[in-house]
Every structure is written in structure tokens, then in C-alpha cells.
Amino acid sequence: MNDTAPPSSRPHAERLIEAVIFASREPVPMRTLATLLPEGEDLDSVLAALRARHEGGGIELVEAGQGMMFRTAPDLAPALRRVVEIPRRLARAAMETLAVIAYHQPVTRAEIEEIRGVSLSQSALDALLEADLVTPAGHREAPGRPALWATTPQFLVQFGLKSLRDLPKRSDLLVEPAGPAPADP
């Protein structure tokens, strides 16, 4: 065992994984964590112990994108906002555009406009690009070869999602399951 560590030391593997995730601003990929782990240790159980240890604390361990990260507990947000610098929130149009791209990706600008029923403002697209939430994803092989848009890995991190599958299903979003629209009387 480590002779420099304090006597009350927790398991080496847990300390190591805690340190590397804690030190990083971005989620640490599972692969990286696995390579750090001593032979024979199980990453899942180490992570479970770590999560339990921080439960109810000021920071919590979450899975975001393809990795693990610490972030502050959500209920502390109001108090933290007074101290930490906060970027502007996304405007409604940008947020809706983001939702369209998230649900329909890869999607063209024309399709976004069709779904929202309004033309896409440059400022909304700029805001999403600047926040690294969306990215061009090639072209559709159709007349004019329109550019396609998709969400970025940062999108998952920003909203604390493990993958795009974590997005609620369309049918869950509509209050009632969308049946066939009835004809008007």
C-alpha cells in the first residue's frame, strides 16, 4: 500500500478514479478510467462507491456524453449563480431550433423551418454554433445538396445526457398519444 497516504485512506482505486474525474472539466471517457484502474478492479463498482460517497454533497458524479464528470448539485444553482460567471441562456427560438435538430438530426435548414413554421434566424443558429451545441453534418444528396445539421457531443454534456436515446420520446412529449387526427365535422 502507499506509505505516503494518510492512515484513514480509502481504497487506492477509488481515490485514483475520484482524482482524475474531479480534476477534469470535461467528462472522462470510460476507456481512460479503465486504463487507470489496477488489474482486477471493477470500474462499475468503483464508480458506484464514488457516487454513493458524494451523494448528498455539494458535488455529484454524473454520466454525461461518453464519460463521467463531477458537477455541482443542481439544488445549489441559485446560490452558485451569485458567485460563478454564467453565460447567457439560449433564446426561445434557439432552444426550439436545438430541439428540432436534436429530434430530427441530421436535418436540413428547410426542414427545421418547415417544422417550426418560421424561417430560421441567423442569430439563433449563431448562438447554437457558438455554444458548440450543433454542427454541420455533411450534405443531403438531393438537389442543391443542402447542408445537414446535427448535435455535438457537447450537447449531451451541456444537458447531462448519456446519449441521444436519453431524450424523451416524441409520444411521451405529447400529453396524449397522437392518434389519427379526426376529420372536422
Next chain:
Amino acid sequence: MNDTAPPSSRPHAERLIEAVIFASREPVPMRTLATLLPEGEDLDSVLAALRARHEGGGIELVEAGQGMMFRTAPDLAPALRRVVEIPRRLARAAMETLAVIAYHQPVTRAEIEEIRGVSLSQSALDALLEADLVTPAGHREAPGRPALWATTPQFLVQFGLKSLRDLPKRSDLLVEPAGPAPADP
């Protein structure tokens, strides 16, 4: 584990201070921390509790400058360190000098300058000496007994050559006649 705290069991003040220090870019000054504390809470005891909580873990609370910050435990540093090799490139002058020495060795400094058409900078020669690519090789029996330069065995290793004969012939390199020059290697 006896320290697995049930959710929200830790005091609010401790959670808040933990989160603020975690999320801040710089060490958080004591003054700032004090203003965040609810009336009647004592900062020193909160910090003491926080420090005790992380003792023996992967991270520790340390005082840096006039503020508090979290750092990974020093004993973990060797396990976390990752060495990335980024090989250096030789500067252009050093590379040219090396090439002239390789093709014309043993060669004097004056001859190198004559062939390159510019004076030889000490830094270029130093770089080659430091990289163990060239070495002094005696003196020319001529007025002033100028030092001669030649390539080292390391030069062959570095460029993956079995011997100097593996270098492409000068006549194969130079399309136009080279004019008066020392004999081919």
C-alpha cells in the same frame, strides 16, 4: 461503508462551500466564502469539516494564496501522470548544416559556409551537437588547422541508415552539374 451519507444529510453550508470552491476558476477568497454563508455559520468550522471529509480521498482542500481550492492528492500524481511525446523538429539552418556535413564529411566550418552560402550560426551547430548528430573529426592539415566535422553513428540511427553509402548519391540529387566540390562520399 460507514461514511456513505444518505442524501441531503450534510449541512447546507458545507455543501455550498464545497460546490463554490469546486466550480471556481481561481482559489476562492475567504471573504467571498464568508459572504455566502448563512447568518451565524462559522467559516472555519465549515472548512474544517470539509477538509476532514476529503481527508484520505482522491482530492484535498488546500489553501492557495488568499483562498481555498481543491487539488488532487499529491501521492496520486505518479499514477495520474501521462507522458505525451512530441518530437522536436530541427530548425532549417541546422538541418541544412547537417545535410552538408553528411555529404561532404569531413568538412570544415568554412566549407560548410561556402556550400550553404551563409555563415553558420552557433545555435545550429549546438543543436546538432546536442542531438549527437555531428562530432568533431580532427583537423585539416592546412593553414590554421581548421576543425573538421563529421556525422556520428547516432546520425545513422536517427535517419534509419545502415551506412553513409545508403544516402542517395549527390549526382542523383542534383540535376544540374554541381561545379567544383569535394569528392563524393
Next chain:
Amino acid sequence: MPDSDAAPSPEPVEAFIVRFEGFEGPLDLLLELARGQKVDLANVSILALVEQYLAIVEGARRVRLELAADWLVMAAWLAWLKSRLLLPEDETAAEEGEIAADVLAARLQALEAIREGAAWLGARPQLGQDVFPRGAPEDFTEIDRSRLHVDLTSLLTAYLAARRRSGAKRQYRPKPMNFWSVQQALERLTRLLGATRDWTDLAGFLPPELPDSSEPPLARRAALSSTLLAGLELARDGQLALRQEQPFGPIQIRPGPEPEPDHE
């Protein structure tokens, strides 16, 4: 306009006109109107929506003359839809109306789903807004620059660059080309011809500096052609004769005029 009996009371219509610019386009307004029906979106009355929309756009035009084109385009399409729904001319028109109403309902549902999706995203704790990452990340990466990145190509490129640079400074000095001239061949042939009686290979009269084919072939061929030219010159003057037994065979010479009786 027969709007007062079909459309709801004019009170909410006035409110909509006031907030007209708050809507993000016609579809946004239609969705808001559909929500106002307080029923599941799947059971919304398209006809009621159409009439409300037309009433609002009509009202807005009374207040302001200019109205963005997409509002009017939607109004025209809804007016067409209304006619198909209310008084279809025949079965085909009625069917067209039903399909169009379904399309509109589906578009409203799609927009509603996106609205809910955006709301769901907006309600999540957002990194940098509600929850915060490590503010002062530590980097454990060490960069080792002790190794050299070199290859043979860069060495050769450097050598050529060095030679080219110094070469540009040197004065151009064409290499002297020492070829055996016709004049020299003429002198040598005249001199040697005296010692010859019989047919002799032309190559035997080449200068002694070209003993064998190890010399650059260019110099040898130049000497040979000069000697041949000299031989032809002397033959014209009748001082010697030339013959070649077969094409590309050795050319031979001997002193004296053209040997006419040779074949007889």
C-alpha cells in the same frame, strides 16, 4: 363577413391582435389557438382553428395595412381549406379537405412535440447555467520533446536548398565542351592518309585521346561524324575514296580517286 357567429367571441381576437408580433409565424399562432380549445391536440377542431385564424388576420389588416407575406399565404390556404371543409363541391373536394386538415393537425402536433422537447431540455439542469463543472481543471499530461522528428526526405530537401542557395550566388560558367572538330579531323586525316594504301576503317582515324568506348559516347560520336565529314570533303576533292559494304556497316576509306573498276 359571417365571422361573428362561427368564430368565438371577438374579445380574445382583439387580445391576439395586440400580441400579434409576439407569435413566431402563422403556425405558432395556430398552435396557440389549438391549445385554447382545451382539448387534446389530436382532437382539435381544425374548422374552428381556421375561422379563428382568418378572423385574427382580418382584424390585424384592419389595424395595419402591411402584414408579412407568410401570414397572408397561410390565410389564403386556410380559406381554401375552409371552403373544402364547409361546402365541398363533390367527393374529391371533400377528401382533399380532410387530407389537408390531417396535414395541418400533424404539423401542429409536430410543432407541439418540439415545443415540449425544448421545454424538457430547458428544464434540465444545464451545465454552466445550473450546474457547474470543475472550474480549475488539472492536467496531468507531460510533454516530452526530447526526441527528434527527422527523416531522410527533410535531410535531402535541406541539402538541395543549401546547394541551390549557394549555386545562385556563383557565376554561371558553362562547362567547356571539347569535341573533335571537322577542321581537326581534316588535318589528322590528311596527315595519316599518306601512310595508308589499302581500305581502312574510318574509326582508325579517330583521335588517339578516344582510345575506346569508355569515353562518353557523345564525344566519340562527335569525333566519328567530324571524321566522316572530313572524309567526304576529301573525297569530293578526289583525294580519297569511301565505301560502305552494307547499311550501317563500317565505313572504309583509302587514298586516291573514286574506285570505279572495283566491280568489274
